[in-house]
Amino acid sequence: MSGLMVKLQHLVKQFGTQTVVQDLSLDIEKGEFLTLLGPSGCGKTTTLRMIAGFEQPTSGEIMLDGQYVHNLAAYQRDVNTVFQSYALFPHLTAYDNVAFGLRVKKVPKQEIEKRVKDALRLVQLEDYARRKPDQLSGGQRQRIAIARALVNNPKVLLLDEPLGALDQKLRKQMQVELKHLQKQLGITFVFVTHDQEEALTMSDRIGVMNQGFLEQVGTPAEIYERPSTKFVAGFIGETNLLHGTVRTRDHQHLLVECEGVQVKAPSANVAENESVTIAIRPEKSVLSLEPSHNEQLVQLNGRLTERIYCGGSTRTIVTLHSGQTFVALEKTDQLLPAAVGDELFVQWQPNHGVVVTR
Amino acid sequence: MNPPVLDNAPANQLQNETKLKHQIDYGKAWTIWPVFIWMVLLFLLPMILVFAVSFFSRSSFGGIGFPLTLENYSRFFDPLYFKIIWISCVLAFYTTLCCLVLGYPFAYIIARSPTQYRNILLLLIIVPFWTNSLIRTYAWIVLLRTEGVINTFLLQLGLIEQPLSLLYNESAVLIGLVYTMLPFMVLPLYASIEKLERSLLEASKDLGAKPWQTFWRVTLPLTTPGILAGSLLVFIPSLGLFFIPDLMGGSKTILIGNHIKNQFLTARDWPFGSASSIILMILTLVFIAVYIKITKDKQGKELV
Incomplete structure (x- = not known):
């Protein structure tokens, strides 16, 4: 990572009266794999198309x-x-x-031949050179599309949901291959997807977009562990969101009142009486039949309402006394001996919660 | 994932299919018979008649009489008639070329305009058809003749001192033919340009192709079906249209269509007119065969 490759400065894109991208600024490093992640209509593809040159920004600059x-x-x-x-x-x-x-750049014939062959070898399709696109499978077409782009030695490769049309298994395989390709070639990748798992596994950094705004930029771990907005917390992976008001704060912890219950949360830059949301990942919480006497744990009381088998893990849905549902993740082979309707306790370490204000 | 469901599915499908077959049989009959009767009465019978007449002789008062003969065909193999065919083909070729050059940008603009305008623009192409083509040809004569609109205008502006002779020559015939045939070129072109995916043009741009390179390497090859279909639709009728050369070409330009018309109406030599018609039709079929060959080859290549 040496220096800047792409710099987006205050990009705005309007279609008619609708603003699709709102004041987006983003720096992308050389050799970085950056993913723009967001739901459909969030402006990620438009941003990519502005970098490619298919759309003119309404205002702002692209470097x-x-x-x-x-x-x-x-x-x-x-x-x-x-x-x-x-x-x-x-x-x-x-x-x-x-x-x-x-060819359109008038590269000499021998060089074209060599580079095209290299590119086809790179995507392991040397034997399919003479085929027309309609004689190739989805995965092969995908690779040809990648080879067609890479053969030009671009400074940046832009990928617009390239794996969306592939089936699950092939998609996983292509994720790995793309990542390897990117590492091997050292080309900057800007990847657009709505699939958060894809974003987490492939990217060096992720930019999460929502309704035209870039909500947060960070490494997959940062995005997952320390979401800065409610949207990011909810969009990336499954999250339990508890809404409340800050009651007291010290340099280590906040005490947030959520539906009459005091919940301890890690310290954050918030004022007393401010409304905040605490986000807790399902896998960070533990279920227990007995209340814990550990003062340090956050503990909420509820009733088991549903268990959903997901193979190695089981999603257990608990209805808290406030009426809110809380999702916990259990290992399928270590399920708590409890049945639907049983009282139980959800517990977690205060600093596993994340406090977001927006 | 229930096996019984899986077993049931094909059985149901089979039942549905047999049911459908029964229904389709009625539908087929009702749709095909009227067309069949129409084609037999108005196409096949006249064709057989023309074909038969072409082997008779002309009787003294312009009727049809014996003996049966092949002379009508052998008469056609005369340099005079070959020249007529040649001129007809050349003129039809230029008509096609002009229609293509004029029609392509036309079709392109329509196909690339916002959806809400497209139908209106297409309608504008078709609207002239609502007026009889003979009347439209007379309108051209009003424009082009020596004391016509264009000459009067240019004379009054002082741009010319002598009226230009715009009418009664081959270029006048060409103008008339191009004007009449243009929609037949625009419509198939429009259809194939409209089908062209925008992402392919973007891909081309993305790979560094300048606009004309994109046109040459992507747009043009992918719209060849439209170009070929449009060319066929223009070329073949252009061979046979007789009233435009008649009205706009004066007596100077004799094309195959005029020749046939003259045999039937002026010379009253129906057998020779019929033989000429059959020859024109064979020529047309040859062009259609070439068209099918070209388009098949294109499809074939895509499969290899």
Whole structure:
């Protein structure tokens, strides 16, 4: 990671009266795998399309490797895109598809041949060079699309939900392959997805977007462990959100009143009487039939309402006395001996909760 | 995942299929018979008639008489008639070319305009069809003739001193043909350009292709089906249209269509007119065969 590759400064994009991207600023390092994650319609694809040059920002600037490019046409920018639908040219063979970019740039013939062959080898499809796109499987088309983009040695590779059309198993495999490819080539990847698991497993950093705003940027661990907004906490993985008001605070802990119960939470930059939300991951909580006497634990009381078998783990849904449901994760082979309707206690370490204000 | 359900599914499907078959049989009959009768009465019978007449001789008063002969066909193998065919083909070719060059941007703009305008623009292409083509051809004569609108306008502006001779030559015929045939080019072109996925054009741009490179390497190859279909739809009728050369070409330009019309109406030599018609039709079939060959080859290549 040496220096900046992409710099987005106060990007705004409006379609008619609708603002799709709102004042987005983001720095992307050289060689970084950055994922823009968010629900559909959050503006992630529009942001990617602005970097590619398919959309003009309404205002704001885009810098690519030290040069402003927001006024350049797509074909003048040193970036390449892997499209959601792959957008392979149906009238050209796999080989000609990959060679397309080099041919329009008038690269010498021998060099084209060598580079296309290398690119096809990279995606392990040398033997399919003569096939047309409609004779390739989804996964193969995907690889050709990647080869077609990479063969141009772009400064940044933009990927717009490239794995969306693949089945679960192939998707997992391509996630690993893409990640390896990126490490091996050292090219900056900007990856757009709505799949949080994909984002967590592949990225160096994730930018979470919601309704045109970039909510949080951070490493997968930061995003998962320390979400800075309610939206991020809820969107990435499963989370229990407890809403309450700050009652007292010291330098270590907050005491938050949630529906009449005092809940201890890690200290945060909040004032007394401010409304906050505490986020607790299902796997951070423990279920118990007996109340704990450990003063340090947060403990809530409820009734088991449902158990959902998920293979190795089981999602246990507890209805708290406040009426709110709380999801806990149990190991299937170490289930608490409790049946639906039984009273039990949900416990967690105060500093496993995350306090968010927005 | 229940085995009984899985077993049931194909059985149900089979039942549905047999039921459908029964229904479709009625539907088929009702849709095909009217078309069949129409085609036999108005296409096949006249065709057989023309084919039969082409083997008779012309009788003294312009009727049809014996003996049966092949002379009508052998008469056609005369340099004079070959020239007519050649000129017809050349003119039809230029008509097709002009329609393509004019029609492509037309179709492109319509296909790429916002959806709410597309139907209106398409309608504008079709609206002239609501007026009889003969009347539209006369309108062109009003524009082009020596004392016509264009000449009068240019004379009064002082741009020319002598009226231009715009009418009664081959270019006038070309203008008339292009004008009449343009929609037949635009509509198939529109259909194939509209089908063109925008993401392919973006992919091309993304890979560094300048606009004209994108056009040449992506748009054009992917719209060839439309180009071929449009060309066929323009070329073949252009061979046979007789009233435009008649009205706009004066007596100078004789095309195959005029020749046939003259044999039937002026020379009253129905057998020779029929033989010429059959020859024109064979020529047309050859062009259609070439078209099918080209399009098949394209599909074939995609499969290899």
